[in-house]
Amino acid sequence: MNLNDPKDLAQLLEAFLLASGKAQSLERLFELFEEGERPEPEQFKAALEVLRLSCEGRAFELKEVASGYRLQVRERFAPWVGRLWEERPQRYSRALLETLALIAYRQPITRGEIEDVRGVAVNSNITKTLLEREWIRVVGYRDVPGRPAMFATTKGFLDHFNLKSLDELPPLAALRELEPEPELALDGDAEVPAGLQARADLALQDDGEAAEPREETSFRSLLAELDTMEQGLKTDFDDLRLADEDEAGESDEAVEDDLADLDGDQPLH
Structure with a gap:
């Protein structure tokens, strides 16, 4: 196999991705080659493009996600492919x-x-x-x-x-x-099942007192509010951890000083 040939390299990368069953980063793919046989980064990119083009017209595709590259079944086949598993996919609330x-x-x-x-x-x-x-x-x-x-x-x-x-x-x-259009409200005079009403009353109880009901925001309103905050998403949060560690150190020193002051104020017996 000529690893300098993008076509041969594309087949090898396809084998790697099929065998792994999950996304692989370029760094991880590099590590799978001995140092003397490792292709240049440009050759890797050319081979991935060959692999992507070879998937056209087929049931699967080469997809780049956050963790790297993976081969996956095209979305339009999901309703049928899902029948391979007896367990129904989990539905989220x-x-x-x-x-x-x-x-x-x-x-x-x-x-x-x-x-x-x-x-x-x-x-x-x-x-x-x-x-x-x-x-x-x-x-x-x-x-x-x-x-x-x-x-x-x-x-x-x-x-x-x-x-x-x-x-x-x-x-x-x-x-x-x-977002689907809201359904018509139920008749306000309709009787609420006793069991459901009991559960609702129990949910509102707090140490024997009923809590003030809060009006739930509709998903449409939620999206409208988010719309104004969509720009400038933060993706690197390491600075937050460093700041927390510094604050924690300062907080410990302050506590030690307070304890020292308390010890000095203890009354004499």
Whole structure:
């Protein structure tokens, strides 16, 4: 095999990607070659272009995502290919998707800020699910009382949604067009099932007192609010971690000084 020939190299790269079953970065592909046989970066790029063109008219495509390159079935075949698995794909709740949209378009963002926009409390299972799926991560802590965690999306999020970077997120105007028209309201005099009413009353109870109901923001309104904040998404949050470490060090010194002052003020017996 002539590794200097883009066609031969393209076939080898195809074999690598098929065998791995997941996205591979250029750096990782470089490492798979011995130093003496490793093609030049320009040859790699030429071979990837040959591979991409060879996929035209076929059921799969070469896709570049945040983690690198991968071979994947074209989206139009998904309804049929999905029948290979007996288990139905997991469906996510509207609340989870709204939370994910807020994190994606307004990152970094805290749980409290998400609740302020949506108008309802964020169930802890939602953030737990997103963290377990590695779609979001904690990138720092807001410098306010309680120091709430700030969330941002991950490379796993970009890979799952076939995105190379956050710049490829669809415009919010396009998402708003997908929002279905609101359904007609139910008759206000209709009787609410007793079991459902009991569960609703229980959810509103807080130490025996009913909490003030909060009006949930519609997804369309949420997207409209996000529209004004779509530009300038932050993608590198390492500086937040460094700032938190500095603040934590200063906080420890202040606590030690306060303890020393308290010891000096102790009354004599």
